[in-house]
Amino acid sequence: MMKVRKLVLLTLAFSLIFGSVAYAADSATQKLRLWINKKSESSGVVAVDNKTYISTDIVSDKLQAIVIKDDNKVVIYKPNVNMLTSKNDGSIFGDVPQGKKVKFNTFIQVDSLKVDISALKLTIADPYGDETLVETRKSGDDDFPDGKDNYWITMKDISYIFDSAGLYTLRFWMKPAGESSFQVVAEKTITSK
Structure with a gap:
């Protein structure tokens, strides 16, 4: 019986710890609305730890730039x-x-x-x-x-x-x-x- 109680408490503790970490990671990510020439883009922009990330598809399509992606870099030509x-x-x-x-x-x-x-x-x-x-x-x-x-x-x-x-x-x-x-x-x- 003691082993079962320890197992339940240990499982509950891990659930709380990892659930808190997942919640904290999710709260650090914020979806942003992007406006280009007075038109709203509905997706493709997020802020993580006060840094803004924009999808390369938006850069290519909306800003009419050439975007070349490979395994470890993105190069933009305008x-x-x-x-x-x-x-x-x-x-x-x-x-x-x-x-x-x-x-x-x-x-x-x-x-x-x-x-x-x-x-x-x-x-x-x-x-x-x-x-x-x-x-x-x-x-x-x-x-x-x-x-x-x-x-x-x-x-x-x-x-x-x-x-x-x-x-x-x-x-x-x-x-x-x-x-x-x-x-x-x-x-x-x-x-x-």
């Missing part, structure tokens, strides 16, 4: 990318009438690119999120900026019907050398009204 849309007559635009078909190209200026890339692409998404590929270029193509940290490119002409009112989003993507997926590094919106 190239400076500017995009300009122009019609065939050379006029620069950012607004189009709803329902109008526009033939245009996108001029892209990139500098401060500190990582080698193996491919790039340009897409356009309608106000409902349906995305259309405009053009893809890969390393080895004649018009690919291999090994350059500063370059200017004009993407091919596209004829596109802006059939719905709202914001259309041009997205410029890069694929870092050795990686399997593209990451968005710049966006430009075109308004259809």
Whole structure:
């Protein structure tokens, strides 16, 4: 009987000790709400021991940075990318009438690119999120900026019907050398009204 009582007391003591440790660890972690350009992000940010941790997916997606992860490090590259849309007559635009078909190209200026890339692409998404590929270029193509940290490119002409009112989003993507997926590094919106 004495052994059973000691076993119960010992089990109760360990439960209290480890339960307190788990509670203390949980209370040291606090979920935070992140705001980027006045939009709230619901997850991916925590504070632990007064240090804030942000998900690399948020850094990549919302801040349009290239994030490369391996077993023991995370490297972030943020190239400076500017995009300009122009019609065939050379006029620069950012607004189009709803329902109008526009033939245009996108001029892209990139500098401060500190990582080698193996491919790039340009897409356009309608106000409902349906995305259309405009053009893809890969390393080895004649018009690919291999090994350059500063370059200017004009993407091919596209004829596109802006059939719905709202914001259309041009997205410029890069694929870092050795990686399997593209990451968005710049966006430009075109308004259809």
